[in-house]
Amino acid sequence: FNPTTKINFSLPKEEFVSLKVYDMLGREVSNLVNEKLNAGEYSYDFDGSSLQSGTFFYRLQSENFSDTKKMILLK
Incomplete structure (x- = not known):
């Protein structure tokens, strides 16, 4: 991507969601x-x-x- 991208997902029911981005070192x-x-x-x-x-x-993490x-990322 350069320099933006979209992250798409769907949820079948109401849930707590965490979406985080990490580098190679975590x-x-x-x-x-x-x-x-x-x-x-x-x-x-x-x-x-x-x-x-x-x-x-x-x-991407949810309850289940x-x-x-x-x-x-390529610039």
Whole structure:
């Protein structure tokens, strides 16, 4: 991505959701969501313009689900 990307997900029911972005060393670089959300479709923008090129990971966690995906920032 360069320098922004969208992170999309859906919730089948109301749940507490955490969506965070980490660098390669596991340091948190952004906290996009940390709240209870209603069921539905969601899209969050991640702006990496203040970061150097490299590999980042986003972790989406809810009460019943956890997933981590890789993103590559190219400037």
